[in-house]
Amino acid sequence: xxxxxxxxxxxxxxxxxxxxxxxxxxxxxxxxxxxxxxxxxxxxxxxxxxxxxxxxxxxxxxxxxxxxxxxxxxxxxxxxxxxxxxxxxxxxxxxxxxxxxxxxxxxxxxxxxxxxxxxxxxxxxxxxxxxxxxxxxxxxxxxxxxxxxxxxxxxxxxxxxx
Numbered sequence: 001x002x003x004x005x006x007x008x009x010x011x012x013x014x015x016x017x018x019x020x021x022x023x024x025x026x027x028x029x030x031x032x033x034x035x036x037x038x039x040x041x042x043x044x045x046x047x048x049x050x051x052x053x054x055x056x057x058x059x060x061x062x063x064x065x066x067x068x069x070x071x072x073x074x075x076x077x078x079x080x081x082x083x084x085x086x087x088x089x090x091x092x093x094x095x096x097x098x099x100x101x102x103x104x105x106x107x108x109x110x111x112x113x114x115x116x117x118x119x120x121x122x123x124x125x126x127x128x129x130x131x132x133x134x135x136x137x138x139x140x141x142x143x144x145x146x147x148x149x150x151x152x153x154x155x156x157x158x159x160x161x162x
Contacts, residue, residue, distance in 0.1 A: 006117040009050035017118030018129035021051045025104040037146035044137040060092040069105040
């Protein structure tokens with residue numbers, strides 16, 4: 001049956017290939033950046049999980065409880081000492097960009113993913129998924145979006161040549 005993001009995945013089960021996804025963030029995140037975006041703010045990611053499963057993990061606490069993005073957004077408007085779900089060590093996923101996703105998540109943008117999921121793993125091209133993630137981020141930046149994570153194929157290519 002498939003999902004919105006991959007015709008071979010199920011909500012809780014990955015097809016075991018790679019996937020690219022784009023998350024649109026609320027415009028309020030713009031206060032964090034000197035250079036504003038008229039189009040909006042995005043996070044570009046890649047995962048070996050289904051996109052749905054990866055998304056749920058962003059909003060899952062270590063005790064297994066899931067917090068709906070809109071509920072978390074409302075909670076983050078409260079003073080820190082009144083928040084039910086603060087940004088602490090009790091979240092399942094904790095990387096540099098994840099707090100921004102949890103604070104400002106608006107929606108997924110599969111319409112902005114210019115590659116068809118799944119991205120089949122290829123032993124002869126082990127960086128394929130990362131390369132396509134970087135190229136997608138670069139394309140979206142060139143089209144006027146602000147991509148909040150530092151992923152870029154241009155940056156990766158120059159970093160490997162240093």
